[in-house]
Amino acid sequence: MKVSCPGVSPEISDGAARAAELIRSAGTVIALTGAGASTESGIPDFRGRNGLWSRFDPLEYGTIGAFRRDPVKVWKMFAELLAVTDAEPNAGHHALAAMEAMGCLYGIITQNIDGLHQKAGSRSVVEFHGSLATFSCGRCRTALLLAEVRTRPLPPLCSCGAVLKPDVVFFDEAIPTDALHQTEKLIATADVLIVAGTSCQVAPASTIPLRVRRRGGRIIEVNLAPALGPLADITLAGGFGATMSCLLARLREK
Ligand SMILES: [Zn+2]
Structure with missing residues (x-):
């Protein structure tokens, strides 16, 4: 048995x-x-009661349009999201x-x-x-690893001056x-x-x-x-x- x-x-x-x-x-x-x-x-489940999307409106923080309009604002959400890489x-x-x-x-x-x-x-x-392992610049296509991004003040800037974005899929992205x-x-x-x-x-x-x-x-x-x-x-x-x-x-x- x-x-x-x-x-x-x-x-x-x-x-x-x-x-x-x-x-x-x-x-x-x-x-x-x-x-x-x-x-x-x-x-915590991002969609759950204490999840990320209960504190950050997906329309204001979870779309590529929101990021293009105000990347510094959206990085308030990413700054919290980055904590999951310590898990x-x-x-x-x-x-x-x-x-x-x-x-x-x-x-x-x-x-x-x-x-x-x-x-x-x-x-x-x-x-x-997508994942938080890599970050990209939407302007010049430079790609950076998480370890490099973590050494920079937030929001992290590309050498071209644009704000970097983690390679995660936004709600309105394919x-x-x-x-x-x-x-x-x-x-x-x-x-x-x-x-x-x-x-x-x-x-x-x-x-x-x-x-x-x-x-x-x-x-x-x-x-x-x-x-x-x-x-x-x-x-x-x-x-x-x-x-x-x-x-x-x-x-x-x-
Ligand atoms: Zn760039």
Whole structure:
């Protein structure tokens, strides 16, 4: 008889065993993550009650038009956003990185901009909404790394004098072409999709589970408050860290 995973209910423990079976029998497994993956690292959901967008009006701070009109003002929001780059990955990030290293996970599509998957050691990560790792100048196209930007007073200026912008996707901007192409490739090969820490309400990332399902893929949902309903083949209604750790433990069992 299998021992129960610590910190999760017997239901999740059993569900993780079934999920591990599904993953073992699958050819290609990918994951889609969102804000719920980072809350245990101390980053509140930007759309939640204490989130960034409850304090900064998205129309005034979250559009490329707002940035072009008044970049200094929008940097009040970015200055707060930069704090997420100090966060550390949690057990869930580490479990996904370990799954990749074991050959059980082909790639991650994340809606997060915090870089925590990469910090945990994941190598194949598509950042659907951009990231805070790099900054660009809209005037002369100079690109800078976060470490360089952090040595400058805020708002950071390019050598040409323009205000730099982190390479995150504003509400009114298109998903970066590279990220879209890589996502298409992942969807086209996925036999199993693990949806973790995202209620899949923001398009176009929200369409990914349905698209995987339509081409015959199976879905494993890991959400404290499950949102996919019958779209998910296996639903693990638990926190990201404990549930992903349990899934990893089940994958390591013979
Ligand atoms: Zn410049």
